[in-house]
Amino acid sequence: MGYDLMLSAMRYASPTTVAEAVDLLGSDPAARVYAGATDLIPQIRAGRPEPTVMVDLKRIDRLCAIGSNGSTYTVGAAAPTADICGHDGLAADFPGLVEASGLIGSDQIQSRSSWGGNLANASPAADTPPSLIVNDARAVIAGPGGERTVAAADVATGPGQTSLGPGEIIVEFELDQPPARTADAYLRLIPRTEMDIAVVGAAARITLDGDGNVAAAAIALGAVAPTVVRVPDAEAALIGNLPSGEVLGAVEAAAAAATNPIDDKRGTVAYRRQVAGVLARRAVSIAAERAAQQGDQS
Amino acid sequence: MTVTESKPSYKYVGTRPVRHDGLEKVTGRARFAADLNMSGQLHGIVVRSPHAHARIVSIDTSDAEAMDGVKAVITGDDFPAVDPSHRQYDMCINVIARDKVLYEGHAVAAVAASTRDQAQAAAAAVKVEYEVLPAVLTIDQAMAPGAPLLHAHMMTAGANPPAEEPSNISNVTRFSGGELDAGFAEADLVIEREFTTQPVHQGYIEPHACVADTGQDGHTTIWCSSQGHFNVRSSTATLLGWENSRIRVIPAEIGGGFGGKTTIYLEPLAVALSAKAGRPVKMVMTRDEVFRATGPAPGTKLRIKLGVKSDGDLVAGDAYLIYTNGAYAGPGGLLGAMTVFESYKIPNFEIEALDVVINTARSAAYRAPAAPLTAYAMETMLDEIAEELGIDPIDFRIQNAVTEGDPSTMGFPFARIGFVECLEAVRDHPNYKAPLGPNQGRGVAAGYWFNIGESSSATVNLNEDGTATVVTGSPDIGGSRASMALMAAEELGIDVYDIRPVVGDTEAVGFTDVTEGSRATFATGMAVVEACRRMVVELRGRAAKMMGVDVDDIDWMDGQAVYTGSDGEKAPLSVAEITAKAKRTGGPLTATGSLEAHGAGPGFAVHLCDLEVDPETGVVRVVRYTASQDAGTAIHPSYVEGQIQGGVAQGVGWALNEEYIYDSDGVMENPSFLDYRVPVASDLPMIDAIIVEVPNPAHPYGVRGVGETGIVPPIPAVANAIYDATGCRIRDLPMSPIRVLDAITSNGGSNGS
Numbered sequence A: 001m002g003y004d005l006m007l008s009a010m011r012y013a014s015p016t017t018v019a020e021a022v023d024l025l026g027s028d029p030a031a032r033v034y035a036g037a038t039d040l041i042p043q044i045r046a047g048r049p050e051p052t053v054m055v056d057l058k059r060i061d062r063l064c065a066i067g068s069n070g071s072t073y074t075v076g077a078a079a080p081t082a083d084i085c086g087h088d089g090l091a092a093d094f095p096g097l098v099e100a101s102g103l104i105g106s107d108q109i110q111s112r113s114s115w116g117g118n119l120a121n122a123s124p125a126a127d128t129p130p131s132l133i134v135n136d137a138r139a140v141i142a143g144p145g146g147e148r149t150v151a152a153a154d155v156a157t158g159p160g161q162t163s164l165g166p167g168e169i170i171v172e173f174e175l176d177q178p179p180a181r182t183a184d185a186y187l188r189l190i191p192r193t194e195m196d197i198a199v200v201g202a203a204a205r206i207t208l209d210g211d212g213n214v215a216a217a218a219i220a221l222g223a224v225a226p227t228v229v230r231v232p233d234a235e236a237a238l239i240g241n242l243p244s245g246e247v248l249g250a251v252e253a254a255a256a257a258a259t260n261p262i263d264d265k266r267g268t269v270a271y272r273r274q275v276a277g278v279l280a281r282r283a284v285s286i287a288a289e290r291a292a293q294q295g296d297q298s
Numbered sequence B: 001m002t003v004t005e006s007k008p009s010y011k012y013v014g015t016r017p018v019r020h021d022g023l024e025k026v027t028g029r030a031r032f033a034a035d036l037n038m039s040g041q042l043h044g045i046v047v048r049s050p051h052a053h054a055r056i057v058s059i060d061t062s063d064a065e066a067m068d069g070v071k072a073v074i075t076g077d078d079f080p081a082v083d084p085s086h087r088q089y090d091m092c093i094n095v096i097a098r099d100k101v102l103y104e105g106h107a108v109a110a111v112a113a114s115t116r117d118q119a120q121a122a123a124a125a126v127k128v129e130y131e132v133l134p135a136v137l138t139i140d141q142a143m144a145p146g147a148p149l150l151h152a153h154m155m156t157a158g159a160n161p162p163a164e165e166p167s168n169i170s171n172v173t174r175f176s177g178g179e180l181d182a183g184f185a186e187a188d189l190v191i192e193r194e195f196t197t198q199p200v201h202q203g204y205i206e207p208h209a210c211v212a213d214t215g216q217d218g219h220t221t222i223w224c225s226s227q228g229h230f231n232v233r234s235s236t237a238t239l240l241g242w243e244n245s246r247i248r249v250i251p252a253e254i255g256g257g258f259g260g261k262t263t264i265y266l267e268p269l270a271v272a273l274s275a276k277a278g279r280p281v282k283m284v285m286t287r288d289e290v291f292r293a294t295g296p297a298p299g300t301k302l303r304i305k306l307g308v309k310s311d312g313d314l315v316a317g318d319a320y321l322i323y324t325n326g327a328y329a330g331p332g333g334l335l336g337a338m339t340v341f342e343s344y345k346i347p348n349f350e351i352e353a354l355d356v357v358i359n360t361a362r363s364a365a366y367r368a369p370a371a372p373l374t375a376y377a378m379e380t381m382l383d384e385i386a387e388e389l390g391i392d393p394i395d396f397r398i399q400n401a402v403t404e405g406d407p408s409t410m411g412f413p414f415a416r417i418g419f420v421e422c423l424e425a426v427r428d429h430p431n432y433k434a435p436l437g438p439n440q441g442r443g444v445a446a447g448y449w450f451n452i453g454e455s456s457s458a459t460v461n462l463n464e465d466g467t468a469t470v471v472t473g474s475p476d477i478g479g480s481r482a483s484m485a486l487m488a489a490e491e492l493g494i495d496v497y498d499i500r501p502v503v504g505d506t507e508a509v510g511f512t513d514v515t516e517g518s519r520a521t522f523a524t525g526m527a528v529v530e531a532c533r534r535m536v537v538e539l540r541g542r543a544a545k546m547m548g549v550d551v552d553d554i555d556w557m558d559g560q561a562v563y564t565g566s567d568g569e570k571a572p573l574s575v576a577e578i579t580a581k582a583k584r585t586g587g588p589l590t591a592t593g594s595l596e597a598h599g600a601g602p603g604f605a606v607h608l609c610d611l612e613v614d615p616e617t618g619v620v621r622v623v624r625y626t627a628s629q630d631a632g633t634a635i636h637p638s639y640v641e642g643q644i645q646g647g648v649a650q651g652v653g654w655a656l657n658e659e660y661i662y663d664s665d666g667v668m669e670n671p672s673f674l675d676y677r678v679p680v681a682s683d684l685p686m687i688d689a690i691i692v693e694v695p696n697p698a699h700p701y702g703v704r705g706v707g708e709t710g711i712v713p714p715i716p717a718v719a720n721a722i723y724d725a726t727g728c729r730i731r732d733l734p735m736s737p738i739r740v741l742d743a744i745t746s747n748g749g750s751n752g753s
């Protein structure tokens, strides 16, 4: 419908190995890899420079696989979020991360969209990075110099900016099986019920001890700073305490204070700050409740 | 659910057949404007102004013309000059700017090339030199002393005393009745409130699109989707300085309009490009262009003062309404003035309404233009008063509602109307008493739209086998084809599926005005009925010939010619039997109806909104919605319900999230459906539609238009429900999470008056 000829100058490549993909990317600075292309194609249509070669990562088995060796899950960077949402093990162990994955777009988008794309696109408002980060996900990165593994938190460095070097791609994510009495949660605020961009996102992961006190906590906020922000003050306030009452108040205050938001068409500084606190508090409560239920079951 | 006054029993009218165009639409076969492709066609792209206000110093098209694949480039100079006094001056200089651009996105040139890519590249190569002028972006800026003028010669129309200096106020409307001061003196309670609202877009899914093919004979054919192809023809002719007869417009299916496709944008450009290139030219807007350059509904500043006696009788109303219709004079203020007090008996009133021009896109009609905003102000104030007086909000409205014989704002008495019936239908519905959960609130509000008649034409052709084709000139934007077929079936006694309802092009059917003002089923329906009645006269005559009897002895009953004379028994003749012998009785059977329809019955609606507010984030979710509306007679109840539900969906979006956001230079910041938030399906519950039927005495089947009234009550219904849930009155649109949370936080739940 008018766009038909728009992509005509581009070439399409579909490597089947990581090495081939790295070669293609390394040999042409204007080549771009994509998984679902649900970020990339809208950006090109909106006027971003056209890549010379579109490198499709979905033909590489390793990038679409989801597996576990019993202690660590490995999730291909191009695996569609629909597969992730349908994976019983992930859903049981990382309910918040899976919820965040399920929020992306619609069924149509879900059949294409990936964690790798969500993270490498480096939008401050992306839904899965806060949850990847509270779960200490690691990204396995392949490049001309071989493979390296970094914390998922270290991939995005600013809006649209990543620490990926020339020719580097994210191959897969590693997630360690969580300890007992541990669960996560993710909440986002959008004015509509779906098909919208987070004004604020909040992920929390809580581990409880046998008495119901918090043994470990991780809280991360999206859309309130150039990159995902952790809230160490809120985490510290939780450790050794029951996740309720004044402690939750401290979480809310610390989360609001940790933000560094901007005023734009989607939200104001004051609103984002206030709501970040609210969502952080709620996410902690939900994660703690889930963790407690796990304790009950075992 | 239908509340029905006693009405004749019909065989087809009031049933719910699958619409004739339904299967084509759900299977994707229906052809919308952008689906048409012609061999040899070029692609046209519009060059648009990046500035909100600027003088065009020069346009250099030479580089663009020299580019690969480029076949034609046009600017304002390719169209005849148009005098500012011309009735359609605004439309003409909006379609293509002449000396000045008046908003970001204003068309300044257009390019046609072999591919869309080439055309886009060439459009980027058209060099326009602008002298940027200070932009006027708000009503306050436009009315400030010494404000930059958009139109150097614009004198306020309707000003008394007459305007001596040009200004950005295009016109003033004043209505009054009774004695305002005496009215307020009588009042026991007087409240005055101010409201502001932002422009919103109609949000139709189908972007504007057309194909124009201009021949060497100087005639052109345009395929496009619009709400009125005769208007496309005459407007295009005006811009080009051509006779109407040189232009044929063939209507494509239309993917939504809501008023936004009652004017034109692309067609004259496509014709001019096609004439210059000697090839067909296709033009399709992007969503970005649709937002920046077409149709928003006006933004407003409204101030209303109401006086009421302690027994609940309204006694005085004073309204000061300012509408901005974007960069050109518009009817917003007039329509606001016509609707603000119309639904209630207010013996003493004064209304002053201004239209103000600012450097934003030219407004177009949007369902019940202007009325949702006056309703927002009025109906939230009535809610406040009812609470203050301790009267149920529906009883309070029933007490003050206009009924048959009451004078309208302009003095005419209302004919039979169904306002009170709509109020009662909601009051008596179980949802009015349904329990509410924590953080939930309930709001009720009413709405009114006057509806219009205008010109319509229809032709009925009987086929050889007794089936029929009904051709009208009304584009079908809401299921009107099915309604035409139902009325024709009722008249002729032919099965509704044996009737093919067709929208004819400008050379296939008589002149028909735009599908607007909820007029298609009302006015074009009248033309269909008229044509069918003529056809019945003809059929009786043919039957009389076939039976060899006097025509006066033939009655038309249940789709058959029945002999009622005394000369023995004669077998009745069906339509199929008569058409089979048509060659021997006088030839083909066709009949037409063309008329100027009068007596469009006003439409009233009453809505009940239940919603839940998250007190910590300000997010509002509608949980239950009940809407009553007087349809007169629902020809096809499903499509009446669809109109009601669609109006609610759009009204809720307008209430909660929709708004144009501009930066400080007047550049639109949210020209996409991601950031211009119309509701998605999951944002709304199933909407309970209650059809009230108080037949319109002026229509053969009692029809009142239903396309517009449904968008009038949702904004105040939502606002009243938010108040019920939070204790906050929000008087600025949209009532977005940010604004709701801000109200909750800053008012601490008090009645922010």
Ligand SMILES: Cc1cc2nc3c(=O)[nH]c(=O)nc-3n(C[C@H](O)[C@H](O)[C@H](O)COP(=O)(O)OP(=O)(O)OC[C@H]3O[C@@H](n4cnc5c(N)ncnc54)[C@H](O)[C@@H]3O)c2cc1C
Pocket: A032, A033, A034, A035, A036, A037, A038, A039, A040, A041, A042, A057, A077, A078, A103, A104, A105, A106, A109, A112, A113, A114, A115, A116, A117, A118, A119, A120, A121, A125, A126, A127, A128, A164, A168, A169, A170, A171, A195, A196, A197
């Ligand atoms: C309608 C719609 C709704 C959306 N809703 C949401 C939402 O609710 N929440 C949300 O967070 N996002 C949303 N998005 C954005 C998008 O769908 C997500 O960011 C998605 O996860 C991107 O994944 P992808 O595989 O499609 O990325 P792609 O578009 O394929 O890639 C995105 C970027 O990452 C790079 N990239 C991709 N894979 C790799 C890799 N393995 N290694 C290195 N670089 C890589 C690409 O070069 C590109 O720059 C929405 C998009 C659309 C169109």
